[in-house]
Amino acid sequence: MKTTLKHYVWVLAVAVGMTIGGGALQAQDHDQDYSKNKTYQQGMREGKTDQAHHRDHYKKRTFKKDDDQKAYEAGYQKGHGN
Numbered sequence: 001m002k003t004t005l006k007h008y009v010w011v012l013a014v015a016v017g018m019t020i021g022g023g024a025l026q027a028q029d030h031d032q033d034y035s036k037n038k039t040y041q042q043g044m045r046e047g048k049t050d051q052a053h054h055r056d057h058y059k060k061r062t063f064k065k066d067d068d069q070k071a072y073e074a075g076y077q078k079g080h081g082n
Contacts, residue, residue, distance in 0.1 A: 047079025
């Protein structure tokens with residue numbers, strides 16, 4: 001009986017640790033400074049234009065590099081006011 005309780009405590013501790021660690025990784029991606037990135041600036045322009053015309057993602061952009069896609073989305077969200 002005692003080993004079963006210890007097992008559940010360890011499983012819970014590992015689950016909590018993974019949750020906290022995963023949240024920290026997401027926060028790092030969100031806090032990056034893309035302001036000098038060309039795709040970020042493109043996203044800002046298109047986000048502002050779409051906001052002015054009451055549209056949401058009028059043009060769907062995809063980029064080969066994941067970092068460029070993240071920069072564009074961050075710029076778009078900032079420009080669109082989200």
